[in-house]
Amino acid sequence: MNNERIPFRETLIYPIVFMIILSIIFVGVLALMYHATKEKVETYKEESYQKIVLDLCAPSIATATGLNEADIISAFPQSYNEYIKQTSLTGEDRPSFAVSIDDSVIVRVVDIPGKGLWDKMRALVAVSPDLSQIRKLAIYEQMETPGLGARISEPWFQEQFQDLQVIADGKFVTLELISEKQERKDGQINKVTGATISSGAVISMLKDSLQKLFEQNTLGAMP
Amino acid sequence: MTKKEIFVVSAFKDNSVWRQILGICSTLAVTNLMLNSLIMGLGVIFTLALSTFTISLIREYTPRSVRMMAQTLIIGAYVIIVDILLKAWLPDVSKQLGPYVGLIITNCILMGRAEAFAAQNKPLDSMIDGIGAGVGYTLVLLVISFIRELLGFGTLFGVRVMGEGWINWSIMVMAPSAFFILALMIWAINTYYYKEAK
Numbered sequence: 001m002n003n004e005r006i007p008f009r010e011t012l013i014y015p016i017v018f019m020i021i022l023s024i025i026f027v028g029v030l031a032l033m034y035h036a037t038k039e040k041v042e043t044y045k046e047e048s049y050q051k052i053v054l055d056l057c058a059p060s061i062a063t064a065t066g067l068n069e070a071d072i073i074s075a076f077p078q079s080y081n082e083y084i085k086q087t088s089l090t091g092e093d094r095p096s097f098a099v100s101i102d103d104s105v106i107v108r109v110v111d112i113p114g115k116g117l118w119d120k121m122r123a124l125v126a127v128s129p130d131l132s133q134i135r136k137l138a139i140y141e142q143m144e145t146p147g148l149g150a151r152i153s154e155p156w157f158q159e160q161f162q163d164l165q166v167i168a169d170g171k172f173v174t175l176e177l178i179s180e181k182q183e184r185k186d187g188q189i190n191k192v193t194g195a196t197i198s199s200g201a202v203i204s205m206l207k208d209s210l211q212k213l214f215e216q217n218t219l220g221a222m223p
Numbered sequence: 224m225t226k227k228e229i230f231v232v233s234a235f236k237d238n239s240v241w242r243q244i245l246g247i248c249s250t251l252a253v254t255n256l257m258l259n260s261l262i263m264g265l266g267v268i269f270t271l272a273l274s275t276f277t278i279s280l281i282r283e284y285t286p287r288s289v290r291m292m293a294q295t296l297i298i299g300a301y302v303i304i305v306d307i308l309l310k311a312w313l314p315d316v317s318k319q320l321g322p323y324v325g326l327i328i329t330n331c332i333l334m335g336r337a338e339a340f341a342a343q344n345k346p347l348d349s350m351i352d353g354i355g356a357g358v359g360y361t362l363v364l365l366v367i368s369f370i371r372e373l374l375g376f377g378t379l380f381g382v383r384v385m386g387e388g389w390i391n392w393s394i395m396v397m398a399p400s401a402f403f404i405l406a407l408m409i410w411a412i413n414t415y416y417y418k419e420a421k
Contacts, residue, residue, distance in 0.1 A: 015286040022281075022293055026300040033304060037311035044314045146321060147255035148396070181391070194397045 047077075049124075049140070053109050054080045056126035056136045057099050060107035064099075084109075091216040098129075105129040110213060114205025117197045119143035123205060131214045132167035139202065149198030157199075160189050161206070167214050172207045226351050233340075233355030239332040240363040240405075241412045246332040250364060251401040253323065257380045260368040262316075264361025266327050268354055269305060274298045274333060275341040275353035282342050294337040302328045332356055367404050371395045 008014055054076055061083055062069040072079045087098045087108075094111040107126050114121045121142035126135035137158045144150045151157065166173055177191040177199055184190055191199035224232070239245045246267075253259045277297050278285075285293050306324045309317035317324075327333070336356045341349035372378055375395030377385030394400050 009284075009286070015289040018284065018286055019289050019292060019296075022296060026296060030300060030303055030307070033307045037307055040311045041314075044310075048314075143322060146253060146323065147259055150321065193391070193393050 050080050050084075051076055052124050052138045052140055053084060053097050056109050056124055056138055057084060057097070057107050060126065060135060061099055061101075064101045064106050089213055089217045091212050107135055110209070112205060112209035112213075114201055114209070116142055116144050116201045117149050117195075118145070121201065121205065123202070125206070125210070127210070131210060131217065132165060134161045134164045134166055134206070134210075137161040137206075142198075144195065144198045149192065149195040151192040151195060152198050152202055154192075157190070157192060157202075160184070166206065166210055170214070172211045175203050175207075177203070224348075226348065229348055229351050230355040230358075233336075233352045234359035234362070235416075238359040238363070239335065239356050240360055241409050243335065244409075245335050246330050246360055247405070249326055249330055250360075250367065250405060251398045252326075254364055254368040254401050254404075255371050255375060255396050257365060257368045257372050259323070260364035261361070261380075263323050263326070264357065264364050266305060266324055267330055267332065267360055268357030270298065270301050270327050271333055271336060271353035271357040272350050273301045273353075275336055275349040276346050277301075278337045278341040279344060279346040279349035285342075290342060291334070291338070294334060294342075298333045298337065299328050332360055363405075363408070366408065367401055370404055371400055375400070 055073055058069045058072045061067065061072055083099050084097050085100065086095050089096050089110065092110065093113060096111060097109040098105050099107045106129065108129060109124055109126050111122065111124055114123065121139060123137060123139045125137050127133060128135060139153050139158060142150065142153060144152060174187060176188045177196065178184065178188050180190050180193045182190065189203065237243065240250055249263060253263045274297050278294055302324060309324065336353050340352045369379065373384065374392045377383060377389040377391055
């Protein structure tokens with residue numbers, strides 16, 4: 001009878017033990033790194049979000065107070081805490097924000113969801129107190145194709161929605177997509193070349209959310 | 224081979240893209256802007272350097288039957304480590320990178336270098352080979368994106384270089400243009416760079 005021992009590294013169990021040890025080491029390192037940086041990442045996320053809200057409200061605050069827009073933005077977080085209050089509107093899935101000067105709301109910021117080509121997208125939209133006009137738009141979360149659909153986050157695309165009356169006679173106005181270099185007229189939006197679906201998704205997101213919020217919130221019922 | 228030769232062979236002579244036709248998906252996807260290409264390239268160089276070093280370091284203990292599983296685990300872990308570090312310490316860069324960090328895992332150059340070089344060679348040599356492969360890949364991305372961004376947007380690294388009258392070539396913004404440019408590039412390199420070898 002052959003009693004010769006098989007070296008451990010040649011046994012069937014060795015690859016299993018090897019993979020378990022390797023997985024424990026790498027998953028352990030990842031878990032430690034994740035937990036060590038979690039708080040820092042969360043703080044940065046929250047600050048970035050608040051900065052976007054302040055940036056969206058800054059033009060309206062500047063107009064109402066006579067202050068310089070750039071000074072308001074650079075005074076973060078003091079300016080954020082001073083002017084912006086969290087609020088809520090009927091039909092929202094995330095809290096909105098409002099700026100009040102002399103007890104009167106001058107601008108609201110709503111956080112709206114949409115569906116892009118590949119995944120969900122989200123935008124913060126500064127709107128007039130009656131929700132009928134977009135003051136400023138910031139698409140802050142999207143997973144569109146890099147270099148194509150992802151260009152919806154570029155300033156030139158988002159600036160097209162600035163001070164745009166989107167609700168007229170209780171209905172969302174029709175916005176037509178035209179090519180990127182074509183000269184734009186009222187009711188037209190230059191789309192991103194090669195990203196018609198992503199460009200249209202932004203309009204759909206605004207239409208679906210703002211129409212719904214407008215219908216569910218009357219001026220009297222707003223907090 | 225000396226360390227310099229390892230680098231030159233990996234980056235140029237046996238370039239992953241034009242010689243081995245690896246990493247084509249990302250080459251087509253990210254080359255419409257030079258900044259995207261540079262960011263992707265740096266991410267691949269960093270991950271290649273660390274993963275090939277680690278794979279080589281444990282090569283004596285890695286059972287052959289599970290070596291590819293182990294390589295995938297190591298590459299995936301390093302990509303996530305890069306992602307975590309960027310999110311925590313360079314959040315603005317992380318934001319710029321967007322989905323690119325995750326895309327590095329799918330780059331077949333990483334598995335290619337792990338299997339072809341790191342699994343049989345010393346850690347430092349493997350690391351140099353990984354850096355070389357990454358540099359070669361980045362070079363190809365930058366050449367293609369230079370042509371695509373210049374003709375498609377009239378800019379380079381986002382800075383306008385073409386005059387006001389310039390009309391952008393829409394085809395250059397889309398993926399098919401990368402097919403044509405890459406094919407022409409491979410043809411030109413095969414004809415001129417490898418002329419002597421033939």
